[in-house]
Amino acid sequence: MLRVSLPVVAIAVMSVSASATPPIAMTNVTVLPMTGDTARLPKHTVIVEGDRIVRVGPANETIVPDGARIIDGRGRFLMPGxxxxxxxxxxxxxxxxxxxxxxxxxxxxxxxxxxxxxxxxxxxxxxxxxxxxxxxxxxxxxxxxxxxxxxxxxxxxxxxxxxxxxxxxxxxxxxxxxxxxxxxxxxxxxxxxxxxxxxxxxxxxxxxxxxxxxxxxxxxxxxxxxxxxxxxxxxxxxxxxxxxxxxxxxxxxxxxxxxxxxxxxxxxxxxxxxxxxxxxxxxxxxxxxxxxxxxxxxxxxxxxxxxxxxxxxxxxxxxxxxxxxxxxxxxxxxxxxxxxxxxxxxxxxxxxxxxxxxxxxxxxxxxxxxxxxxxxHIDPDAWLGAIRAGYRADLVLLEDDPLRDVDAVRRPIGVMLRGDWHPRADLDSRLRDVEQLCADLTPAVLAFEGHIRTGDLDAARVVFDEARRRHPGAMLFQHYWLYFYGFAYLYDGRELTTDPEKLRDAVALYEMYAQTFPDYHSAHSMLGRAYAAAGRGDDAASAFRRALAIAPGYAYAEAALAELIPVAPDEPEDAEPDPDESANAPAAASPDPAPKRVQLPAPEGPHPVGTVTYEWQDPTRRCAASPHGGDLRTIVVQIWYPAANADAPNAPYSALSADYRHVDGNARLRPPFAAMATPSPLVVISPGRGVERYGYTTIAEELASRGYVVASVDMPELGWVIYADGLVVRPNPAFQPSRELMSGPYEKVDAFFEPATAMGLRDLQLAWSNLRRLNDADPSGRLTGRIDVTNTGVFGHSLGGRIAGAFAEANENVRAYISMEGIAPRRARMAGLPMPVAMMCSSGTLPYAMDNYQTLIDGRRETVFMVELRSFGHNSVTDFPVATPSQFDYEIEPRAGLLTSVAIVRDFFDVHLKGQGDFGAAGDRLANVVITEHAAQRDGPNRRP
CATH class of the missing domain: 3.20.20.140 (Metal-dependent hydrolases)
Known part of the structure; x- marks a missing residue:
């Protein structure tokens, strides 16, 4: 009885969410239920609502719902997909x-x-x-x-x-x-x-x-x-x-x-x-x-x-x-x-x-x-493979009886996929579209193969680039075919070739291979082999690391990298690290090949924490810095939220960055959302240049444990972005200011960062819009109705703080803005932001920044808090000094600096998004922190409630 009742319960749930879609009725059809016998049910009606079968019964006894779409099954046979x-x-x-x-x-x-x-x-x-x-x-x-x-x-x-x-x-x-x-x-x-x-x-x-x-x-x-x-x-x-x-x-x-x-x-x-x-x-x-x-x-x-x-x-x-x-x-x-x-x-x-x-x-x-x-073995709630109430509405309508002749399945009249009906004409149209695409690509595939066989890699590259221009992402070869055919270029017999022309061609071939199959660890590993044989050690190491980012533990890449690293060229002695990129995973191997495990501080709120990550494209913009050149701009957004339980698997701290495999967070992977009386306030995190989204995990987990939904946004070109398929977009060096610029007039600094700020603003707007859509209708159901997007706070760090300030000014739903050493754009500073602001600054903050903080204070409409963090460093607000302490030389102990930063961000949002506590008093109880409050001085039509 239990096995039958479970899908019936699902009907009640699904029918609510699917009520906007008219039901579908397959009437007077012979049903082949496939429930363990060879029964045929002639003259039956099957009612589908949403993605579920809700009723199966004799046609003369089954009531068809008002407004239902009728599909006449007279003389036909209906079987499960x-x-x-x-x-x-x-x-x-x-x-x-x-x-x-x-x-x-x-x-x-x-x-x-x-x-x-x-x-x-x-x-x-x-x-x-x-x-x-x-x-x-x-x-x-x-x-x-x-x-x-x-x-x-x-x-x-x-x-x-x-x-x-x-x-x-x-x-x-x-x-x-x-x-x-x-x-x-x-x-x-x-x-x-x-x-x-x-x-x-x-x-x-x-x-x-x-x-x-x-x-x-x-x-x-x-x-x-x-x-x-x-x-x-x-x-x-x-x-x-x-x-x-x-x-x-x-x-x-x-x-x-x-x-x-x-x-x-x-x-x-x-x-x-x-x-x-x-x-x-x-x-x-x-x-x-x-x-x-x-x-x-x-x-x-x-x-x-x-x-x-x-x-x-x-x-x-x-x-x-x-x-x-x-x-x-x-x-x-x-x-x-x-x-x-x-x-x-x-x-x-x-x-x-x-x-x-x-x-x-x-x-x-x-x-x-x-x-x-x-x-x-996969999903206990996946009811499929039969025609009965509560099962998934995957159906095939046939002219003939497959129980008599199994070849009858070759002639479907229509197919239903999860409740969506596709008649024969629609199926034929889709087949024609595939056939046409294949016909369009066939000449290029044959030409490419011909050039590879004759050894003309330059001509092959021309065909490759032109085909992918006309058909972005086009595949011109089967992955095993080129993987092994490339051996003819890379090897002489069983030994790596030393012929420079063959090595040049091998590199060209495997570069096209890796561009075509960015998800394949083996593509990047073979490219690394070709680079190494050609004497391009840095490129080889990067390719092997990319393979290991996709598939940590891939033994062939690990062995090749271990051979390569001892002879890799050293960094120039005068190389000067960007302070915002000091914790950057993709840039170099970890200095400790086997670091001890690091457990991030546990959140103190009452809820377990769940997390889920999305990649969202902006169809109106391209990313010039992407490896393929001109790919659609795609942001990566990691969401943390209060979870109903801690039964789900532990979420990786950084699933793709090998340098942080030793770090453990506290979130679980995709558990159900906690039962909450009201939707959760939303906090958007805008990372610093060169700091990935997960660098703020401790802050995010603390907020989520206290009932917030938190979204941290990786923005291509503005920081490192590693996509789920292993594709890497590096920070655009055009957005890296010189020390001379940063010590000069701030008007020039504002002008320099304006393009990056405009780019990042659109990224945060894209993220916020998609979060609103998830709240309206999350396909998984996890976040539907859970996010109060009208009660948004934004936290930014460094360049991300500047972008967060632009977002706070542009989005009327932002109620609170806090930044760590990232000043809002000049326009917002002069006009005053219409929400409470907290500006965090460490001991190393340069005088020019303090002058511009004063501009923000002078132009304020709402309360501005100056938060001085004595003995802190620029990245103390991130997890990285705790994760890799040897890379940082701050006066404050890393964990103490991180926990203090967490407390400041938490208390600020508690006051201004939840109406709880007194932020100004936080400085009295936190060591090394001085908070100065500058009360609101101007009212006006733009002041937000």
Whole structure:
């Protein structure tokens, strides 16, 4: 009873949020519920509200809601959407194909940051496609099965990798074939600790029993079990293996059709490549299918005979697994050679019937069994894979009965994805769009490949740049193809080449590779190899660090960097660090290769703290400093908030910056929001130049624990920005003032910073607008109705303080403004800001700044507090002196300086956003702090209540 009632409860919740969307009624249709039997329910009506099925019943007994959209199902068959539980999505066009073919759920089996973005876009309704679940990146030993894979050398690296995957939101852990038995046990233990299940390959290094005992709940390919069948096939041993899987409640993913198709490639490859499905596969992904690149065809007749024999064994063994009660998951391995995305699900169903399953049993591998798998191992609230009240409204409408002929699924009349109906005309339109894009890119892909083969890298670069100008972000090669083809440039035999022309070309090739695949640690690692071989040590070190920022612990990059660092050139003796960039992670390796762990101070408020991070684009602006040149300007916003509980995984302090892996904050990753009587005040943090958003974590966690929502904004060009895909945008040196300028007339300083201030102001406005949208309708529901955006405070540091002042002046919802050594723009100083202001200044504040603080005091409309921090440094307000004390030489002890700064910011916002306390009295109880209050002196129409 419990299992039935849970989705019914969900109906009540979902119907409220979806009330603005008219219900949909599928009337007079034959329903194939896929609830464990072969029943057909003729002349039934299915009512959908929002993304849920709310009623299923006989047409003459089911009331259709007023205003519902009617879809006549007379003479047609309605089944649950299909699932593909083993895919490799390499391009967004594949996502469209799955949805258009009626595949409504997919499990991606190598997860990278792009897959998390696509998953979130789909969930938010911003991208057409199936519900997407994804493993993290491969977890493999060292050396790995192939060097591009995520290779981990020791137990601690494995534990850290799995912890990071859990914190970043991946759904499963995928293991590969070079782990030792001991390492697999470590994987299982770490995955259990972080609430993840383990799927993947098997290995010659351990038995099936050991894999199951270590916690592996799925074998990702049927043929991965063949290694445990010694010698000639023995049915008794096969059934013994099957029972071991069944008794462990493990599943097996089928992936038969891909091997059948590869055997057919020997017979008539050209006919297969002439199919419509080939025209819809991105031409770069089609690259390994073509005869000149086809790794199987190169092996000749012996390979054809081997595959044909193995395919017969696969069909027979699949039947054995099914007969012994092993739950089978349909998986295709698309878009690996031999499997078209989406279409190969139809082929797999056909092969399962050929193996001896009935059509109903075959369809269950793509509907109800995956649904049960997802609920058990990924999301207990994911009700999918059947047609019944409370289940997700993923549906496929067919002309013919697939329980009679499973090939009927190849002809959907329409597809419903999470309650959104897409008729045949819409599906065809989307397929044509994909086909047209592929046709547009094909000439460039073929030309690029031709130039690579003939060694003309200059011509290849021209094709590459022109294609990406016309199609931003375009992919002109399949990632494995170029990764390995580049060896012909980088190596002479097994040795690195010393030919300068070949090295120049190798660098050019792998630069294009890394630009195309910024999410791939292996792309940056190979670029680092090319740089190192060409004698570009600094560039090599940067590339290896980028690889490690994406995949900390990647053994190939760690080994290469360890070899490189001892011979890296020293910094010039007269190099002078920018005081705002002294804690900058991406600029250089940490001076301590194994620093002790640092725990940031615990927040003192009554609530646990949750955090979530977003990347938001401004479609009206480009970022000239981005590595690709001209990318859309994208800010990164980390949000902290009061959490309902502390049950979620610990959030990483800095998931992408290797220098701060030793630092632990106190927030949890994406827990539910705390129950609050009223929406929370909003505090926006504007970081200093060269200080990342997470440098203010202690302040943010303290405020969030006391009921605030806090948002810290990384702004490209104004500071370091490291995106979730590992892409790095460095501070623009044009915004770095000289010491001569900073010691001169302040009018020149104002003029110098005006472009950066205007840029940052638009970034904060973008962040605030998106926070307001989250409050209106957060797709996750976490922040909906939780943020009082009309009661906003802003805190800025250094250049960020100047930007925060501009934002305070421009946004009428800002009620309080506090800055650490960052003066508001001259216009705001002269006119007076219409809200309370606190200006924090350390012992080292230059005289010119004090003069301009006085300008702000003289022009005030509201109260201005001068907060003198004696013995403090410019970065005492950040976490960095606590995290890396050796990099700072401040008089005050780092932790004391940070906690005092936290208290000042907290008390100021408590008074002016919550109406609690007396900020002026804070100076009496805080050591080394003097607060001088300058009361409001001017009233006027712009003074804010």
């Amino acid at each position: 299909l699932c593909d539980m083993h895919v490799h999505i390499e391009d967004a066009t594949e996502i469209t194909l799955y949805g258009a073919y009626g595949i409504t759920t997919v499990l991606n089996m190598r997860g990278l940051p792009c897959h998390l973005r696509w998953r979130d876009e789909i969930a938010a309704g911003d991208r057409f496609g199936p519900t997407l679940y994804t493993t993290g990146d491969y977890v493999d030993g060292y050396p790995a099965s192939m060097s591009p894979m995520m290779s981990l050398a020791d137990d601690e690296a494995i534990r850290a990798a799995i912890k990071r995957q859990a914190e970043e939101g991946y759904d499963l852990v995928k293991v590969y074939s070079e782990l030792t038995a001991e390492q697999l046990a470590v994987v299982g233990e770490a995955a259990r600790r972080h609430g993840l299940a383990v799927t993947g390959h098997t290995s010659d290094n351990y038995s099936l029993e050991h894999a199951l005992g270590s916690g592996q709940i799925n074998v990702a390919h049927t043929d991965q079990l063949f290694r445990f069948l010694d010698g000639p096939r023995d049915e008794a041993r096969e059934r013994q293996l099957a029972r071991a899987l069944r008794d462990a409640n493990a599943t097996v993913t089928t992936s038969i059709a891909i091997y059948v198709m590869n055997a057919k490639h020997f017979e008539d490859l050209e006919a297969i490549l002439a199919q419509p499905e080939a025209r819809r596969l991105h031409p770069a992904l089609l690259q390994p299918w073509r005869r000149e690149n086809h790794r199987f065809l190169r092996r000749g007749q012996a390979e054809y005979e081997r595959q044909t024999k193995r395919n017969a064994e696969l069909l027979r063994f699949t039947k054995v697994l099914h007969e012994e009660g092993v739950p089978l998951l349909l998986g295709t391995d698309a878009s690996t050679v031999g499997a078209y995305p989406g279409w190969s699900v139809y082929e797999e169903l056909h092969e399962l019937v050929a193996a001896g399953l009935s059509p109903a049993e075959a369809l269950a591998t793509a509907t109800s069994i995956p649904g049960a798998f997802v609920r058990r």
